[in-house]
Each structure stands twice: as C-alpha cells, then as structure tokens.
Amino acid sequence: MNGSSGSALLTDLYQLTMLQAYFDEGMTDTAVFECFVRALPPGRDFLIAAGLEQVLEYVEGLHFAPDELDWLAAQRRFSPAFLDFLKDFRFDGDIHAMLEGTLFYPNEPFLRVTAPIAQAQLIESRLINLLHFQTSVASKAVRCVQAxxxxxxxxxxxxxxxxxxxxxxxxxxxxxxxxxxxxxxxxxxxxxxxxxxxxxxxxxxxxxxxxxxxxxxxxxxxxxxxxxxxxxxxxxxxxxxxxxxxxxxxxxxxxxxxxxxxxxxxxxxxxxxxxxxxxxxxxxxxxxxxxxxxxxxxxxxxxxxxxxxxxxxxxxxTSCDSPYLDCVYKLQEYAGTPRRKRSTGKATWPGRKQVYRCYTADGHFDHDVVALQDEPSAGTPLLQCCMRQGRRVGAAVTLADSRRLVAEQLPRLPVSLPYRVEITPSLQDLAEQLDRQEH
The missing domain is CATH 3.20.20.70 (Aldolase class I)
Incomplete structure (x- = not known):
C-alpha cells in the first residue's frame, strides 16, 4: 500500500462515489476548481500561502495501489469497470498557484486546478488538508516574527x-x-x-x-x-x-x-x-x-x-486561537461554462480568475484585484503556472526562497486596514448573469 500520507484513499468517501457517478455518466470534460479562504479569522490581518510543495508532491505520485483497489472491490460500492478505470488513474492536469510565502487575503483564489473532472475532484480533500494546515500555522507564526x-x-x-x-x-x-x-x-x-x-x-x-x-x-x-x-x-x-x-x-x-x-x-x-x-x-x-x-x-x-x-x-x-480557516475548493467552470455556487453566505465568484496586487508609490500593498483570467488589469499577477499536464513547470521553489519572499513582503504591508480586495465589474456581471439562469 502507498504510504498513508500519499495514499489515494486518504480522501473522503464522497470523492470516490462522485467519481463512480461521473464515470457512469461519461463526464470527462475539463473542470476548473479554485481554492480560497472565505474570511480572515480573528487576530489575523493577512494569510501566508503555504503547503504548495506538498500538494505538488501528492498529485505527482497519485495512483491506486493494487491492495487499495482490492479493498475498494471488497466494499461492493463500486463497479468492476470503474475499478479498472482507477488502475491507470493519474493526474495530468494543470495547477496555477500563488508562490509559497505569498501574503494573501479572503476571497482570493490562491490555487487553481484545471483537469478532467475526475482528477480535479479526487484531489480536493488532501489538497485542502495540506494547504489549510500549513497556511494556518504560517499565518500564526509570522505574528511571532512581527512581535x-x-x-x-x-x-x-x-x-x-x-x-x-x-x-x-x-x-x-x-x-x-x-x-x-x-x-x-x-x-x-x-x-x-x-x-x-x-x-x-x-x-x-x-x-x-x-x-x-x-x-x-x-x-x-x-x-x-x-x-x-x-x-x-x-x-x-x-x-x-x-x-x-x-x-x-x-x-x-x-x-x-x-x-x-x-x-x-x-x-x-x-x-x-x-x-x-x-x-x-x-x-x-x-x-x-x-x-x-x-x-x-x-x-x-x-x-x-x-x-x-x-x-x-x-x-x-496548533494555531490555538484560530485552529482552522474557512478554506474551500470550489468548482468555477466545467466543460467551458462558468459555474457559480449561490448558497446563502457561501456564494462563489465564477470562472477562471487571476489575482493582481497593486502597490502605492512607496512600494506598500495598496489593494488587490480579483479578475477573470483573460481580463486585463493593472498590478502584478499572483497566480503562476507551477504544473502543466501533470508535470512541474521550471525548477522547484526552495523553502529558503519562500522564506525570503515572506521577509520581503512584511515591510510592504498596507498602512491602513482592512485591506481592500476589488472584484472587477466584469466578474460581478458574470455572476449576475449566472444568477438569472434557471437551474
């Protein structure tokens, strides 16, 4: 069996039952999921993106071992044809993310996955598990550094x-x-x-x-x-x-x-x-x-x-004062069509997006802009391609590099709070358009 931390079974059951349903329906189109945090916990002015390296390691090695497939077969939940499909399961999608050590704010996607829907769906639980924990701890630890x-x-x-x-x-x-x-x-x-x-x-x-x-x-x-x-x-x-x-x-x-x-x-x-x-x-x-x-x-x-x-x-x-973040991974596009969750208090901004950081004349953070991916915007784009077709892009960013990135940003924190995150009119219009559609 794979080591427990890398096992394909280190997931929630509903990921596998959804995969069986997608398989039965022949749903294989490309999905776009984005990971973001809905709100800052008390006592935090910003968050630090962390855990990307472990996510990339996980998706690179993701597969179902023979004894894992035997165990799934013994549960009698999954069809033989679906289990045969899982024998050759690999992740061959794309991942865009903020570099580890990037300071970010609520409602900003800090990681985006673009892949066939079964691949993008299966990795959700472990991906959040890895990103959420290190982001929580790093965002607490940096307060000690500042203190x-x-x-x-x-x-x-x-x-x-x-x-x-x-x-x-x-x-x-x-x-x-x-x-x-x-x-x-x-x-x-x-x-x-x-x-x-x-x-x-x-x-x-x-x-x-x-x-x-x-x-x-x-x-x-x-x-x-x-x-x-x-x-x-x-x-x-x-x-x-x-x-x-x-x-x-x-x-x-x-x-x-x-x-x-x-x-x-x-x-x-x-x-x-x-x-x-x-x-x-x-x-x-x-x-x-x-x-x-x-x-x-x-x-x-x-x-x-x-x-x-x-x-x-x-x-x-343990990030004792705020031991968890409202960190989520949501479908924003499927088969080329933007998707939007409209649940009360949990609505999402649809479509593939980019985050831009704008600075004051003296180099401090001024505000961020969340825009559609192909929408032109001022500022520095924060989401970068780090995996394409299941393979890493360029040399891995070292932990020392990520540490330096944090240190470089801290003196540039905004002078006034709360920090402003703008949603572009085009993105707001798209959300309103989807809200008018019948589901």
Whole structure:
C-alpha cells in the first residue's frame, strides 16, 4: 500500500462515489476548481500561502495501489469497470498557484486546478488538508516574527502537534514564516531547517548535583552549551552558572545561553541577567520557552525583559486561537461554462480568475484585484503556472526562497486596514448573469 500520507484513499468517501457517478455518466470534460479562504479569522490581518510543495508532491505520485483497489472491490460500492478505470488513474492536469510565502487575503483564489473532472475532484480533500494546515500555522507564526523582531525564534511544537505529519509540517511552516529553526530533528533532514536543542529537567534531576549536570552537559556538548536553570531555584542556578563559566572557559568551552521555562519569565530574566552581568558574564544569553505566542512575546518585550530568544511551540503549532480557516475548493467552470455556487453566505465568484496586487508609490500593498483570467488589469499577477499536464513547470521553489519572499513582503504591508480586495465589474456581471439562469 502507498504510504498513508500519499495514499489515494486518504480522501473522503464522497470523492470516490462522485467519481463512480461521473464515470457512469461519461463526464470527462475539463473542470476548473479554485481554492480560497472565505474570511480572515480573528487576530489575523493577512494569510501566508503555504503547503504548495506538498500538494505538488501528492498529485505527482497519485495512483491506486493494487491492495487499495482490492479493498475498494471488497466494499461492493463500486463497479468492476470503474475499478479498472482507477488502475491507470493519474493526474495530468494543470495547477496555477500563488508562490509559497505569498501574503494573501479572503476571497482570493490562491490555487487553481484545471483537469478532467475526475482528477480535479479526487484531489480536493488532501489538497485542502495540506494547504489549510500549513497556511494556518504560517499565518500564526509570522505574528511571532512581527512581535519579536531580531530575536531568535525556534519551533518547539512537535510534542504537542496533532500527529507526526503535523509536527513536521508545522516546523516547515514556522521556518517559512521567519523562524530561525526547529527542535524537530527530522525537519532538519527533510527540509534543511536549522535544528536547535537544549536539555530537559529530567537531565538535571538525574544528577545528584545541579552543577555536575551543567558541567557534564557542557563537556558532552561543548559547541552548544545551553543550560536549563529553572529545575529548582532559578536565581541560585544562575549563580552556579556564573561560577562555572570561567572554569569551562579555561577548557575552551563557552556557555552560549541559559534557558528559562517557567514562572514569571520577565522577572526571572531580569534577575538572571543581573546575576550574570555582575559576574562579568555578559556574553551568556537568555532563552525562554513555555506556552508562548505573539501576545506573550509582546508582553515580555514591552516589559523590557532581557531575553535574546524564544522557543515557541504549542500555541503556534496548533494555531490555538484560530485552529482552522474557512478554506474551500470550489468548482468555477466545467466543460467551458462558468459555474457559480449561490448558497446563502457561501456564494462563489465564477470562472477562471487571476489575482493582481497593486502597490502605492512607496512600494506598500495598496489593494488587490480579483479578475477573470483573460481580463486585463493593472498590478502584478499572483497566480503562476507551477504544473502543466501533470508535470512541474521550471525548477522547484526552495523553502529558503519562500522564506525570503515572506521577509520581503512584511515591510510592504498596507498602512491602513482592512485591506481592500476589488472584484472587477466584469466578474460581478458574470455572476449576475449566472444568477438569472434557471437551474
């Protein structure tokens, strides 16, 4: 069987039952689906497009393995002829998308799929699953980047993430948003993200003497001496570190920083900084962790807490204040004819579309325009072709490139909010025309 994350059965049942119905009706014309977010969640001024690389990997390898087809046959839901059709199922359509790291807004398609309707339909569930999660996490993580400019930020969230894949992809999304690295080792191997680590309270507790724990860890990890000092008495531990530092220095070992993980972090940081400075150890930094997010970072820095870096995990990797987006994937055209959903509160803008970004004279975002694909418009087009006939177009955009793209856009954010997204008159006219038709 395919690995679970790449299996064609990692989908909703209704995708397969619709495919059976399309097959029975001989519906094979080209469909156009677009992925967008209906509204910004509370506390977000923009979103960051993330997850495209995993989507492209998924559709490139999409197929039904023999044992998956055997399982489907045993369910007695699907005809033998349809299961034979699935044996050679592959995605050979086109994908246009905003580059990963692009800042975007509600009702803007950030990915468009053009393919035979069975292919475009089947990928819906996994596609949203991949885009939604990383976009949610990246859009939360970037708020920490904005709250703590110039500070070291490390993803600490694996242990609280909702599963192994979530932990890995959260590390990726955080790095894309501007974090400096992650504690998740496999993310280093898989994505080339810098990996950071310290020590646990258990290491300190396992030693009879706190100073021995600090010394032995330093001897074991001389190039990365970060000592956790709040297992017992934080200030007493800081004094022990201050006394130990010259001894280690004589052996060529430098204590990089101390870590605080509990209590009043601002108060502890000030006390520890004073102890270290009084001992002439101004070069030892202070790193803090413990249920942090952008709001806590703002409070700590507003209090002038002398903290050099932060480990931020649980609240960001789960996007705890807004754990989901109203992210959808909707049919906008079939067999060359525009389509429009008209459900109350969930109406869509029909047809293939492009998003254009317009800037002020000084380079800030001014407004965006959502237009029909072939409609001329001012501004920079944001949707680019990244897959044609099932094959990638051009070289893959690297995670480092996407990270740079985020960093380049943040200084250009709009001066005033809410941000304006215009729907062109031609697109509005098309929607009104379809609304007049009988269904």
């Amino acid at each position: 703590a400019p110039g500070k070291l930020l490390v993803d600490f969230g694996l242990r609280r993430a909702h599963g192994a894949e979530a932990g890995l992809l959260a590390a990726r999304a955080c790095y894309l948003a501007g974090y400096d690295g992650t504690a998740t080792v496999l993310a280093g191997l898989r994505f080339g993200i810098p990996v950071f680590g310290t020590m646990a309270h258990s290491y300190v507790e396992a030693h009879a003497n706190e100073v021995d724990a600090f010394r032995q860890f330093a001897l074991s990890q001389p190039g990365n001496v970060v000592l956790l000092i709040d297992t017992y008495d934080t200030e007493a531990a800081a004094r022990k570190v201050a006394a130990l530092a010259p001894q280690l220095a004589r052996q060529g070992i430098r204590i990089k920083s101390v870590r605080l993980d509990s209590g009043d972090l601002a108060a502890h940081a000030r006390a520890v900084r004073a102890i270290l400075d009084a001992a002439g150890q101004q070069g030892i930094g202070i790193f803090c962790s413990g249920n942090l997010d952008e709001d806590e970072l703002q409070k700590l820095l507003a209090a002038d807490a002398p903290i050099d870096g932060f480990g931020v995990g649980t609240r960001v990797d």
